[in-house]
Amino acid sequence: MQTEALPIVNRFQLTEDPDTPFPQGVPWVRYQGTYKDLNISLIWPGKDPTLGVDSVGTISSALVTYAAIQALQPDLIINAGTAGGFKAKGASIGDVFIVSDCAFHDRRIPIPVFDLYGVGLRKAFVAPNLVKELNLKVGKLSTGDSLDMTQQDESSIIANDATVKDMEGAAIAYVSDLLKVPAIFVKAVTDIIDGDKPTAEEFLQNLAAVTTALDLAVEQVINFINGKCESEL
Ligand code: ADE
Numbered sequence: 398m399q400t401e402a403l404p405i406v407n408r409f410q411l412t413e414d415p416d417t418p419f420p421q422g423v424p425w426v427r428y429q430g431t432y433k434d435l436n437i438s439l440i441w442p443g444k445d446p447t448l449g450v451d452s453v454g455t456i457s458s459a460l461v462t463y464a465a466i467q468a469l470q471p472d473l474i475i476n477a478g479t480a481g482g483f484k485a486k487g488a489s490i491g492d493v494f495i496v497s498d499c500a501f502h503d504r505r506i507p508i509p510v511f512d513l514y515g516v517g518l519r520k521a522f523v524a525p526n527l528v529k530e531l532n533l534k535v536g537k538l539s540t541g542d543s544l545d546m547t548q549q550d551e552s553s554i555i556a557n558d559a560t561v562k563d564m565e566g567a568a569i570a571y572v573s574d575l576l577k578v579p580a581i582f583v584k585a586v587t588d589i590i591d592g593d594k595p596t597a598e599e600f601l602q603n604l605a606a607v608t609t610a611l612d613l614a615v616e617q618v619i620n621f622i623n624g625k626c627e628s629e630l
Contacts, residue, residue, distance in 0.1 A: 418468035536560030
């Protein structure tokens with residue numbers, strides 16, 4: 398979302414690329430800049446051309462990840478965003494998690510092997526030294542295209558052993574695996590799914606404050622990555 402992207406754009410003094418590498422007419426935006434020894438591109442899927450709201454969800458994120466990898470050939474992807482968290486699994490508002498595994502919870506295909514395809518479990522690039530050095534929490538992520546959670550979603554999320562729930566991660570993990578670009582997932586908790594507040598209300602209430610925590614964590618992650626090769630992360 399724009400609210401998640403802009404603090405990071407400002408922190409790294411990135412500027413919008415006037416020669417967008419993306420097809421004409423798509424809302425996807427690339428901000429770019431250099432920071433220390435790194436070339437950073439921040440890709441924001443932009444606003445839905447018809448409805449004018451942020452293009453959240455798996456379709457936009459998979460498309461934009463594919464297009465960005467094709468155009469920019471990155472060494473590493475960082476998917477930074479907000480997520481719902483489960484207090485039963487140790488999540489609190491404002492916590493920042495590094496994701497160890499990504500899976501879907503709303504792609505139910507009850508046919509042998511297709512069931513596993515639907516879940517789409519993929520390991521994230523966990524970067525053990527980064528997790529240790531920055532003292533970040535690690536948890537599994539479950540992704541679906543809804544902010545709320547049906548009972549069937551809940552059963553799948555429990556089966557996925559997820560601590561955090563978002564609307565993009567597993568789709569980005571799919572593309573990163575397909576094109577063999579390592580991806581680190583940084584997720585900041587805006588709402589407690591197994592709490593007593595309505596999700597949409599709690600999410601909107603905490604969004605601005607939690608994006609500050611996210612932005613600080615992304616800065617720490619980028620500072621740690623700077624000057625290191627993949628095997629040192
Ligand atoms: N992003 C932030 N909170 C979320 C939730 N509860 N579900 C999915 N995506 C989210």
